[in-house]
Amino acid sequence: MIMQMATLDESGSLAVRQLSVYYGDKKAMGPVTMTIPGRQVTALIGPSGCGKSTFLRSLNRMNELIPECRVEGEVKLDNESIYGAGVDAVAVRRRIGMVFQKSNPFPKSIYDNVAYGLRLGGMKDRSELGGRVERAIKHAALWEEVKDRLHESALGLSGGQQQRLCIARALAVEPDVILMDEPASALDPIATAHIEELIHELAKDYTVVIVTHNMQQAARVSHNTAFFYMGDLIEFDTTQVIFTKPTQSRTEDYITGRFG
Amino acid sequence: MSRSSLRPSRWPHVGDVVLWLATGLATLLVLVILAVILIDVVKNGVPRLTLGFLTKSPSDGMTAGGIFPAIFGTVALVILMTIAALPAGVATAIYLHEYARPTAFATRIVRIAVNNLAGVPSIVFGLFGLGFFVQFVGGGMDKLFYGGDKVFGQPALIWAALTMAVLTLPVVIVATEEALSNVSPDVRLASAALGATKFQTIARVVLPQAVPGILTGAILAISRGAGEVAPILFTGAAYFLPTLPHTLHDQFMQLGYHVYVLATQSPDVDATRPLLYATVLVLLVLTFALNASAIVVRSRMRRHLSRSHG
Amino acid sequence: MNGNNIEPVRPPSDRAPRPAPGSSPSRVDTALTSSVSAEGTVTMQSKNPRRLESRRPPLAERMTELAIHVLAYSAVAAMILILIFIAKEAWPLLTSAAIHREVTLAKMWFVQQWPGYDAPEHIWQPVSEIPKYGVWPLIVGTIKVTLIAMVVAVPLAVSAAVFVSQYAGRRTREIVKPAIEFLAGIPSVVLGFFALMVMASWFQDVFGFDSRLNALVAGVALSFAVIPVVFTVCEEALGAVPRSYVEASAALGAARWQTITRVVLPAAAPGIAASIALGLGRAFGETMIVLMASGNAAILSANPAESVRTLSATIAAELAEVVFGGPHYTVLFALAVLLFVVTFGINSIGDFAIARMKRRMGVAS
Numbered sequence: 009m010i011m012q013m014a015t016l017d018e019s020g021s022l023a024v025r026q027l028s029v030y031y032g033d034k035k036a037m038g039p040v041t042m043t044i045p046g047r048q049v050t051a052l053i054g055p056s057g058c059g060k061s062t063f064l065r066s067l068n069r070m071n072e073l074i075p076e077c078r079v080e081g082e083v084k085l086d087n088e089s090i091y092g093a094g095v096d097a098v099a100v101r102r103r104i105g106m107v108f109q110k111s112n113p114f115p116k117s118i119y120d121n122v123a124y125g126l127r128l129g130g131m132k133d134r135s136e137l138g139g140r141v142e143r144a145i146k147h148a149a150l151w152e153e154v155k156d157r158l159h160e161s162a163l164g165l166s167g168g169q170q171q172r173l174c175i176a177r178a179l180a181v182e183p184d185v186i187l188m189d190e191p192a193s194a195l196d197p198i199a200t201a202h203i204e205e206l207i208h209e210l211a212k213d214y215t216v217v218i219v220t221h222n223m224q225q226a227a228r229v230s231h232n233t234a235f236f237y238m239g240d241l242i243e244f245d246t247t248q249v250i251f252t253k254p255t256q257s258r259t260e261d262y263i264t265g266r267f268g
Numbered sequence: 269m270s271r272s273s274l275r276p277s278r279w280p281h282v283g284d285v286v287l288w289l290a291t292g293l294a295t296l297l298v299l300v301i302l303a304v305i306l307i308d309v310v311k312n313g314v315p316r317l318t319l320g321f322l323t324k325s326p327s328d329g330m331t332a333g334g335i336f337p338a339i340f341g342t343v344a345l346v347i348l349m350t351i352a353a354l355p356a357g358v359a360t361a362i363y364l365h366e367y368a369r370p371t372a373f374a375t376r377i378v379r380i381a382v383n384n385l386a387g388v389p390s391i392v393f394g395l396f397g398l399g400f401f402v403q404f405v406g407g408g409m410d411k412l413f414y415g416g417d418k419v420f421g422q423p424a425l426i427w428a429a430l431t432m433a434v435l436t437l438p439v440v441i442v443a444t445e446e447a448l449s450n451v452s453p454d455v456r457l458a459s460a461a462l463g464a465t466k467f468q469t470i471a472r473v474v475l476p477q478a479v480p481g482i483l484t485g486a487i488l489a490i491s492r493g494a495g496e497v498a499p500i501l502f503t504g505a506a507y508f509l510p511t512l513p514h515t516l517h518d519q520f521m522q523l524g525y526h527v528y529v530l531a532t533q534s535p536d537v538d539a540t541r542p543l544l545y546a547t548v549l550v551l552l553v554l555t556f557a558l559n560a561s562a563i564v565v566r567s568r569m570r571r572h573l574s575r576s577h578g
Numbered sequence: 579m580n581g582n583n584i585e586p587v588r589p590p591s592d593r594a595p596r597p598a599p600g601s602s603p604s605r606v607d608t609a610l611t612s613s614v615s616a617e618g619t620v621t622m623q624s625k626n627p628r629r630l631e632s633r634r635p636p637l638a639e640r641m642t643e644l645a646i647h648v649l650a651y652s653a654v655a656a657m658i659l660i661l662i663f664i665a666k667e668a669w670p671l672l673t674s675a676a677i678h679r680e681v682t683l684a685k686m687w688f689v690q691q692w693p694g695y696d697a698p699e700h701i702w703q704p705v706s707e708i709p710k711y712g713v714w715p716l717i718v719g720t721i722k723v724t725l726i727a728m729v730v731a732v733p734l735a736v737s738a739a740v741f742v743s744q745y746a747g748r749r750t751r752e753i754v755k756p757a758i759e760f761l762a763g764i765p766s767v768v769l770g771f772f773a774l775m776v777m778a779s780w781f782q783d784v785f786g787f788d789s790r791l792n793a794l795v796a797g798v799a800l801s802f803a804v805i806p807v808v809f810t811v812c813e814e815a816l817g818a819v820p821r822s823y824v825e826a827s828a829a830l831g832a833a834r835w836q837t838i839t840r841v842v843l844p845a846a847a848p849g850i851a852a853s854i855a856l857g858l859g860r861a862f863g864e865t866m867i868v869l870m871a872s873g874n875a876a877i878l879s880a881n882p883a884e885s886v887r888t889l890s891a892t893i894a895a896e897l898a899e900v901v902f903g904g905p906h907y908t909v910l911f912a913l914a915v916l917l918f919v920v921t922f923g924i925n926s927i928g929d930f931a932i933a934r935m936k937r938r939m940g941v942a943s
Contacts, residue, residue, distance in 0.1 A: 068829065070825070070828065070829060073824075073825070098281070098831050098832065098833050099831065100831075101828065101829055101830065101831035102830075102831035105829065106829035108826065108829075110822065112820070112822035112823060112825065112826040113826075114823055114826065114827075114841055114845070115823075115844075115845050115939040116844070116939075124827070124830060124840070124841075125830040125831060125832075127840075128830065128831060128832050128836055128840070129831075161938070161939060163939075174826070177826075177830065178829070178830065181830065181831065281833040281834075281835060283835035283836065284833055284835045286835070287740075287834075287835040287838065287839070288741075288745055288835075290737060291737040291738065291740045291741035291744075291745065292741050292745065293737075294733070294737030295737070295738040295741045295742065295746075295754060297734060298734055298735075298738050298757075298758065298761070299754065299757055301761075301802060302757055302758075302761045305764070305768075305769075305772050305802075308772065308776055309768075355649065356649045356652040359645065359646045359650055360649060360650045360651075360652060362646055363646055363647060363650030364650070367643075367646070367647070367650075377654055378650060378651065378653060378654055381653040381654040381656070381657045382653045383929070384657060384922055384925050384926075385653050385656055385657055387856075387859040387860075387863065387921050387924075387925045388657075388660065388863065388918060388921060389862070389863025389864070389865065389890050389917050389918075389921060390863065390864075390865050390866075390890075391865040391890045391893050391894050391914070391917070392660065392664065392863070392890075392914050392917055392918050392921075395664050395667075395893065395897070395910075395914045396659070396660040396663055396664060398897075399663040399664055399666065399667050399911070400659055400660075400663040404663065434656045434660075437652065437653055441653070465635055465639070467635065467639050467642070467643055468639075471642075491763050494765070495763075495764075495765025495766070495767065495768070496765065496766075497765070497766075497767045497865075497866050498865040498890070498894055501894055501897075501898070502898070524765055524767040524768075524866075525767075527767050527768065527771055528767050528770070528771075528866065528869075528870065531770070531771050531775070531870060532774070532869075532870055544771075548768055551767075551768060552764065552768060555760075555763045555764065555765060556760060556763070558763070559759060559760055559763040563756055563759065
């Protein structure tokens with residue numbers, strides 16, 4: 009099913025056409041066709057095992073780290089295909105960043121964690137690095153808590169702080185899109201609230217795609233929602249529509265908790 | 269926002285190629301070294317490796333005959349060593365893993381001792397064997413039981429075996445500890461829930477499951493025991509003995525020691541060369557067989573574990 | 579969970595019902611009887627055969643547990659005994675006047691002027707008309723051989739570990755790891771034999787050194803023994819780096835080699851350091867390889883192509899022919915004490931440095 013969104017913002021939109029992912033010979037997901045609007049939050053919901061995480065990972069070519077994985081179809085960031093012939097996956101990931109379910113800061117200092125992506129790109133000037141690091145941490149709403157201990161180990165932060173650090177780390181390279189795979193599922197309610205607030209703020213400057221198994225979170229946080237089931241995209245619309253007047257019965261069943 | 273284009277690049281990163289190549293070559297080099305050693309020994313040793321070689325005694329000044337006494341001596345040494353090392357090593361590992369409180373002073377001392385024991389140079393063990401076992405214990409035994417005759421107060425099979433046991437103690441301890449930690453905590457909990465004491469759980473549930481790991485440790489210890497020469501230089505090994513050792517206080521021939529003396533002190537290098545290579549080959553085959561069986565035991569244990577954990 | 583025997587169940591007296599003094603005791607359970615004390619507190623006791631009071635474990639169990647606890651100190655006992663008994667034989671070096679006529683601690687460590695020589699020199703020549711016991715040629719020899727071995731072994735072993743843990747497929751790993759384990763199992767006397775018989779001649783053909791057996795030959799042969807030690811620990815450390823770090827790095831747009839050099843290697847640094855410390859200990863204390871391949875001439879020089887004598891080889895070579903209790907004998911045991919102490923020191927420093935490294939990385943050690 010092809011769904012089009014009413015407003016198409018050219019900066020940071022992801023156009024997905026007939027995307028399928030195979031593990032060996034088994035099809036894990038697809039074909040999916042949808043256009044994720046730029047500068048908005050799009051939530052991917054569905055029961056566990058429905059393929060939403062697999063879909064998310066194919067948006068920044070992270071699936072390629074799995075040996076048996078094969079991707080068919082097309083994904084375009086604005087108008088450049090990320091799977092095109094000769095396109096470097098590494099470069100793709102500089103424009104499309106990712107935050108994981110379990111926060112994974114490096115065993116380095118807070119500063120070095122955030123500066124990691126910048127140094128990869130060759131940035132060496134200390135003042136420039138410092139400025140970008142500060143900006144990213146502020147953007148992730150973490151600055152006040154860590155500004156006095158930037159050179160301490162990142163592993164000393166709480167779970168919620170670590171996750172915001174990972175977000176800051178992803179923001180530092182100033183991507184166009186940020187993918188989040190259940191970013192708050194390992195956090196307590198207060199930390200979760202922080203993250204949700206942050207996501208809301210981020211949408212002003214970035215395209216955010218977030219996988220969540222928490223429907224209320226999707227309803228709170230996103231502009232658009234896509235419902236996945238058994239490897240297929242069932243429905244994609246504004247969050248308002250999905251949660252109040254879904255057109256597919258399976259969507260309605262899931263939303264109302266009849267299964268999941 | 270940085271707008272670097274999705275750089276069309278067909279080539280893998282230069283860095284990746286360089287790193288892969290450099291590390292791959294290093295690996296290859298290590299394998300080549302092993303191959304060269306093996307090929308040289310096999311090529312020169314096989315011609316002399318006959319059944320007679322394995323069963324006869326050396327003759328004609330080590331230029332003919334076989335090395336059976338050295339094989340016998342090595343086996344005797346290793347058996348005695350294992351009898352001594354296994355109980356002490358397994359007990360230490362059980363203590364460390366099951367009874368000791370991790371932060372207690374006693375625990376830390378034992379751990380430090382085990383770690384450092386593993387690092388003591390092998391010649392120091394030899395001197396320890398000489399000073400403690402041969403002179404102190406052996407000499408003491410002579411005074412007490414033999415009225416001053418030199419029976420145990422000289423290099424002997426038993427002292428060499430005990431010296432080697434001390435040397436291989438860390439090997440047994442480490443392997444046993446690994447085996448103990450691989451026993452799943454669920455099984456221990458189940459045993460405790462059924463009312464077993466700590467000792468009963470260890471004896472009836474944990475230890476039986478740890479046996480393959482302990483076996484691996486024993487095999488590795490034996491492998492070391494068969495090959496180490498420095499500790500037995502002064503505690504019991506001899507170059508040529510007319511008879512096989514038949515008491516604990518006899519001296520003995522040993523494969524590694526034989527190689528050492530033959531290689532460095534042979535009066536006619538060319539004539540003894542075939543015997544020397546063949547002895548080395550026997551030693552290597554022995555080591556290989558032991559290591560291979562340890563690997564097999566360990567991999568079977570791992571497979572069994574992963575199956576039982578689902 | 580320490581599997582203690584179950585404690586007897588006795589309700590605390592302030593929880594038990596307190597009947598008025600003089601009233602009859604209550605029976606709560608047929609298996610329990612209660613009695614009232616003078617102050618009116620009630621205690622319950624089990625009479626049932628399946629009672630919950632602790633019973634003492636059988637004698638056999640207790641004896642075995644005792645045996646375990648005693649045997650557990652065998653390693654500690656061994657270390658202490660080793661030190662005591664080698665120090666005991668070396669002690670006369672400090673105390674005996676007879677020994678001092680020939681050698682003292684000072685004569686071993688400081689430059690001596692020997693008759694017939696132009697200038698003061700460090701010389702180790704215990705078997706000669708005028709016995710000389712200068713230790714520095716031995717120490718320098720040990721350092722030379724160890725250094726050469728480490729310089730060859732560490733880069734090779736660490737690189738191989740990186741390859742096997744980061745690049746190699748499963749089949750490659752199943753060939754390489756057992757091969758290196760086998761290399762580890764080769765007795766050092768065989769490596770010494772190989773160095774003496776084959777490597778020395780090869781080096782001679784290629785480089786044309788004056789001495790056929792020298793520090794270089796011994797050092798390279800020694801590296802064969804060190805490589806498996808370093809490789810095994812390194813490979814384990816690299817493999818233990820959590821996959822989440824690798825994923826995070828990849829998601830930030832790092833190429834594989836950047837992830838390896840900037841994230842994986844630093845994260846495995848304590849393990850790599852431990853492997854090097856282990857390898858160093860192995861190299862330092864090794865006896866047979868050096869005994870057979872280093873030429874056994876106590877020459878004090880920086881040239882790797884010259885023969886050397888190491889501390890351990892000296893002990894091994896000379897102890898067979900010394901007079902029991904004489905000065906030479908005592909000095910050799912003193913060298914053993916030196917070896918023991920230095921190895922202990924290297925081990926301890928290594929452990930300390932690694933613990934500190936782990937702490938700095940924020941990982942629980």
